[in-house]
Amino acid sequence: MTPExxxxxxxxxxxxxxxxxxxxxxxxxxxxGDMLSSFxxxxxxxxxxxxxxxxxxxxxxxxxxxxxxxxxxxxxYAYAGMFLGNGTKGTSVxxxxxxxxxxxxxxxxxxxxxITKDTVLFEATAASGVTPKNVANSALYESRxxxxxxxxxxxxxxxxxxxxxxxxxxxxxxDKVNLGKDFQFNE
Numbered sequence: 001m002t003p004e005x006x007x008x009x010x011x012x013x014x015x016x017x018x019x020x021x022x023x024x025x026x027x028x029x030x031x032x033g034d035m036l037s038s039f040x041x042x043x044x045x046x047x048x049x050x051x052x053x054x055x056x057x058x059x060x061x062x063x064x065x066x067x068x069x070x071x072x073x074x075x076x077y078a079y080a081g082m083f084l085g086n087g088t089k090g091t092s093v094x095x096x097x098x099x100x101x102x103x104x105x106x107x108x109x110x111x112x113x114x115i116t117k118d119t120v121l122f123e124a125t126a127a128s129g130v131t132p133k134n135v136a137n138s139a140l141y142e143s144r145x146x147x148x149x150x151x152x153x154x155x156x157x158x159x160x161x162x163x164x165x166x167x168x169x170x171x172x173x174x175d176k177v178n179l180g181k182d183f184q185f186n187e
Contacts, residue, residue, distance in 0.1 A: 010039045010167055015160035018141055019044070022152035023051040025144075029079040034146040036153075037075065037168040041136035041175050044155055051155065053077050054136045055123040057084065058170045060103045063115040070115065071103045075168040078106060083124040083133075087174070089113040090129015122172045136175035139183070158182040 023044055030036075030053070041054035057078055061071040070091075072078065082093050084106075095107040109127070122132045141154035162185045164170065176185060 010163055011159040012161040015158070016141070016156050017158040019046075019138060019155040019157045021049060023049050023155055025146075025151040025153045026050060026052045027146055027151055028052075029082070030077065030146045032146055032148050034077075036077075036140055036144045036146065038141065038143045039139045039156070039159075039162075039167060040077075040169040041171050042138045042140050042153075042155055043134035043136055044138045046137075051138065051153065052134045053140075054132075054134045054169070054172075054175060055079075055082065056170050056172050056175070057106075057121050059115050059117060059119045059121065062117045063111060065112060065114050066110055068107060068110070070106045070108055070111070070121075072106060073170075074098070074102070074104055076104065077169065078104070078123075083127050083129065084108070084111075084121045085124030085129020085132070086113075086115070086119065086121055087130060090124050090127050092127045120170045120172045122174065132172070132174055135178045136171060137178055160184045161186055 042051050044051040055077045057072040057076045060073050063070050080095050089112040091108040091111045093106050097105040125131045125133050138155040141156050
């Protein structure tokens, strides 16, 4: 997977504040060679210096309840076997079709509700979709290729003038609440 081309800044880089020290990235459900784009949401354990990619997806075409596929923005780190949710409803992902150049298609069980275009869904702990598996408290500082073995990454603890439409992986509403005033989105 190649990162999305970035002609413009995703945030005002002069306002970015890096967290101290490298963090060990949990590479579960990431493949060696995957490219992690800069400024993707990350859940960091600040005490033990470990972190996980927050796997949010942006819906690019409205979904009608009862359907078996959801079209999402390319570049997400979704994987077969994960759960997606919006805080009240959810589903499980059984397959991902990445053959279309404009979007990826997730094969899912019925979500149980309609989903409007541009909705951000988060990776959930269960098919009910109520609780996020990870909630962002940081963002990845720079692009990083996933390697075999231990992967150390740099994270941001603050950023201003974030352009949500330019992000490869969106931040969910729960991420934005958790980030507080350290991350300011232009919305």
